[in-house]
Amino acid sequence: MxxxxxxxxxxxxxxxxxxxxxxxxxxxxxxxxxxxxxxxxxxxxxxxxxxxxxxxxxxxxxxxxxxxxxxxxxxxxxxxxxxxxxxxxxxxxxxxxxxxxxxxxxxxxxxxxxxxxxxxxxxxxxxxxxxxxxxxxxxxxxxxxxxxxxxxxxxxxxxxxxxxxxxxxxxxxxxxxxxxxxxxxxxxxxxxxxxxxxxxxxxxxxxxxxxxxxxxxxxxxxxxxxxxxxxxxxxxxxxxxxxxxxxxxxxxxxxxxxxxxxxxxxxxxxxxxxxxxxxxxxxxxxxxxxxxxxxRGLQYMFHMMNEARIAIGMAATMLGLAGYYASLDYARSRPQGRPMEAGGKDATQPQVRIIEHADVKRMLLAQKAYGEGALALNLYCARLVDEQHTGGPQAADEARLLLEVLTPIAKSWPSEFCLEANSLAIQIHGGYGYTREFPVEQYWRDNRLNMIHEGTHGIQALDLLGRKVRMEGGRGLQLLAGRIEACIEAAAGTELADAAAQLAGALRQALQATEAAWATGRPAEALANAVPYMQALGHVVLAWMWLDVAQATLRADAQSPANVGRRAAARYFFHYELPRIGAWLRVVRERDMTCAEMDEAGF
Missing domain, CATH: 2.40.110.20 (Butyryl-CoA Dehydrogenase, subunit A; domain 2)
Structure with a gap:
């Protein structure tokens, strides 16, 4: 399996x-x-x-x-x-x-x-x-x-x-x-x-x-x-x-x-x-x-809610992966279209399986990058729980702080982007994906709840930018940045050096945007674009996950098909996904009030 x-x-x-x-x-x-x-x-x-x-x-x-x-x-x-x-x-x-x-x-x-x-x-x-x-x-x-x-x-x-x-x-x-x-x-x-x-x-x-x-x-x-x-x-x-x-x-x-x-x-x-x-x-x-x-009830219940939020992130992840596996099987068996070498229109040529089309590969790579990246993030957070409970005093305290910052992302990022993976799974199936003859429409319906489950996207974003990245003088965010920088340094002398440099630039953008959001000290301005901030920081964290996972493939059997595929998914994330943070962080950095100041009469 x-x-x-x-x-x-x-x-x-x-x-x-x-x-x-x-x-x-x-x-x-x-x-x-x-x-x-x-x-x-x-x-x-x-x-x-x-x-x-x-x-x-x-x-x-x-x-x-x-x-x-x-x-x-x-x-x-x-x-x-x-x-x-x-x-x-x-x-x-x-x-x-x-x-x-x-x-x-x-x-x-x-x-x-x-x-x-x-x-x-x-x-x-x-x-x-x-x-x-x-x-x-x-x-x-x-x-x-x-x-x-x-x-x-x-x-x-x-x-x-x-x-x-x-x-x-x-x-x-x-x-x-x-x-x-x-x-x-x-x-x-x-x-x-x-x-x-x-x-x-x-x-x-x-x-x-x-x-x-x-x-x-x-x-x-x-x-x-x-x-x-x-x-x-x-x-x-x-x-x-x-x-x-x-x-x-x-x-x-x-x-x-x-x-x-x-x-x-x-x-x-x-x-x-x-x-x-x-x-x-x-x-x-x-x-x-x-x-x-x-x-103290809310404090006690948050013990359960934080575990539940990681579990929701895992639920969203697994639904995304279930759709990926289903659409991968379908793409490998469904013939449609002709080879692009001949322009794709020569009806005398035999049909090819749709997995041979570049756009289908794009959609499969996106699903793989979203699903396996989210799985890495959720397992990393689960590993931090063990560190918090069984590590030495310093390691346990660092795990606690990292979990504070990462939990809103671990819940919300998979809920958004593994839902997008399910949408791509339907697209790969074409019209069949919209029917109950195939499972992908159910995966999408099941996953749509997770952006609401255990605190909506907006609530998680307010928690992240309004509290988590600022708590204890910003120590949790600094600790996260330190972990990412250590990964970047380790990758700098390998074939992943370009990705490492790109991640370094993305991290700088995220840290600068965090500071700029709170430059005036006015919560209404800082938090007006909390969701784009969470999307951007989430993408930075996922790029970190993929860079670290890619390094692990080089330490293992680097040329196995599975590890070559993992590095391809990492490359996809860096080429197609990480550049998106620029637009998200711009509105955060400039404290853009387009949405906050919209008069409801204009709707």
């Missing part, structure tokens, strides 16, 4: 992840155990996920009375995944985990995203449980997180509300104190949450909702802003301190299903908390248990 060969190269030849086995946490592992995990996940994805990708697209979740009905293949796939141990792959042995490096977990999960993103959406459970492991009490970890990792229960994240959307400071879900409880300070929650992936289903015995809500003050008013947000565990079914279901349904009611353009196999819900449909213990409101300290 092309994906497996690419993963092997990026993991072992480029990132050298086998070196992690020298660290105490991973000492029981080896290249052989890493390969065994990849083998298992590739097999489950091939057998339990891929054959049913179209099934879950056409047989959407539906309501049968008050229950959500999903195709049986969804249950079977999740069961196989849970039995593999992957829900707790990176967790401690003591709680049934495998103590795998996070980068291996991310790589192994990529098979499921490529096979069927709708079915693999259950991976939110891992993020939910990880957030509780980081911020929950000992009993909350034991009762809720451990039962999510072992597959008994599923998990969700409940942030958005119908009236607030991404503006979390405007949420109105209310949490009223309801006494003490061994499972944590107990509250009664009332409110509505929207866009909850896997918010209701029958494939696990319980669902653990992590809910953002506000605790009213003494005057009964909800605090303003995000600093008043707390985090609560709200199980669908109430449980005791041993993790056994009590038989009581919590007052969490399914208000409706959202029917989406893509990810159609994933249950996406509107949930009402405390509406009274399921009165519990003689009082109004859904029972929830506060996690950690009051008012």
């Amino acid at each position: 092309a994906l497996r060969a690419t993963l092997d190269f990026l993991l072992y030849d480029w990132l050298q992840v086998q070196s992690l086995t020298a660290r105490g946490r991973f000492a029981d592992h080896s290249r052989e155990t890493f390969d065994a995990v990849l083998d298992t996940c590739e097999r489950i994805a091939r057998e339990k996920y891929a054959p049913f990708n179209r099934t879950v697209d056409t047989q959407e979740p539906r309501l049968d009375g008050e229950k959500v009905v999903l195709p049986e293949c969804t249950r079977a796939a999740r069961l196989a995944y849970a039995e593999s141990g992957m829900l707790g792959a990176a967790q401690d042995y003591a709680i049934g985990g495998m103590q795998l490096p996070y980068v291996l977990e991310a790589a192994a999960n990529s098979f499921f995203a490529a096979a069927s993103i709708s079915i693999s959406a259950h991976l939110l459970t891992t993020g939910s449980a990880s957030a509780l492991m980081a911020h929950g009490s000992a009993l909350q970890k034991e009762v809720f997180a451990h039962n999510e990792f072992n597959g008994r229960w599923a998990g969700t994240m409940c942030l958005s509300e119908p009236q607030a959307g991404s503006s979390l400071s405007d949420i109105t879900t209310r949490a009223t104190p309801d006494g003490d409880d061994p499972l944590g300070p107990r509250y009664r929650l009332t409110g509505n949450k929207m866009w909850i992936s896997a918010g209701d289903h029958e494939i696990t015995e319980n669902i653990v909702h992590l809910v953002l809500a506000k605790i009213p003050g003494d005057d009964g008013r909800l605090p303003a802003g995000v600093k008043g947000i707390s985090l609560f565990i709200v199980p669908k079914h109430l449980v005791d301190v041993h993790g056994a279901l009590t038989g009581e349904r919590n007052d969490v009611a399914l208000a409706g299903l959202n029917h989406k353009l893509g990810w159609r196999g994933t249950t996406n819900t509107l949930l009402n908390f405390g509406e009274g449909r399921y009165p519990v213990r003689g009082a109004a409101g859904a029972i929830g248990y506060r996690v950690g300290e009051p008012g």
Whole structure:
């Protein structure tokens, strides 16, 4: 499988992840155990996920009375995944985990995203449980997180509300104190949450909702802003301190299903908390248990959201690669047109396969450059997570800062450009690509969600230019620049010297634009073109990825067809993509206000 060969190269030849086995946490592992995990996940994805990708697209979740009905293949796939141990792959042995490096977990999960993103959406459970492991009490970890990792229960994240959307400071879900409880300070929650992936289903015995809500003050008013947000565990079914279901349904009611353009196999819900449909213990409101300290809920949830953003970037990447593989197969088998040596119009000549046409090769190279470059970026970020958790103090701190800067790019760049890859895959198929006879139209529909998922493109861009590149005196951006400059220096004396020089110039442009954007100190001017800034810095980062990967091909079997192809994709990125940053950075550098000052009457 092309994906497996690419993963092997990026993991072992480029990132050298086998070196992690020298660290105490991973000492029981080896290249052989890493390969065994990849083998298992590739097999489950091939057998339990891929054959049913179209099934879950056409047989959407539906309501049968008050229950959500999903195709049986969804249950079977999740069961196989849970039995593999992957829900707790990176967790401690003591709680049934495998103590795998996070980068291996991310790589192994990529098979499921490529096979069927709708079915693999259950991976939110891992993020939910990880957030509780980081911020929950000992009993909350034991009762809720451990039962999510072992597959008994599923998990969700409940942030958005119908009236607030991404503006979390405007949420109105209310949490009223309801006494003490061994499972944590107990509250009664009332409110509505929207866009909850896997918010209701029958494939696990319980669902653990992590809910953002506000605790009213003494005057009964909800605090303003995000600093008043707390985090609560709200199980669908109430449980005791041993993790056994009590038989009581919590007052969490399914208000409706959202029917989406893509990810159609994933249950996406509107949930009402405390509406009274399921009165519990003689009082109004859904029972929830506060996690950690009051008012720190958003901070706690961001632990889950940052992992989720990297996962969304990986999801977008794998959909882009799935379309690339499909269109590559099609281009190799579809005859159309004549050889260009004779002008392409000599009907006496036999037809050629469309992969022999330069423009089709252009579209395939673009997909390869986008998809494999994005995969390198996401694996690099996953490797930084391992460095943050198991490296020495300086290495861990540098990994933390790099992740702060790279996470908005790792989420958004694949979401935009792997979607473009899917569009090119449809184009290669011609009219057939627009039909359901071929999978590429579904890949495009599924991928379109990822520019919105876990924070829209605009929100990520504001976060990047407004906060991440300036935090701690700009130290994260300086650190990123230092890593890129080290790569440039290493490539300067090789056949990649021209690309290295081009990247050096692009990096200078990006750093100058960052400074110029904030020259007046006015956020409205600096952030007016935050998205073009993110696109440009993303392209600089991807050029860095490709230059570093290209150097790894020279250290390996440089003349193998796969490595020659990787260097061709790198060359494509430098020749066709990196020059685009000039236009993006110009409006940033000049603080162009064309969009910001547009009068709505003119629309």
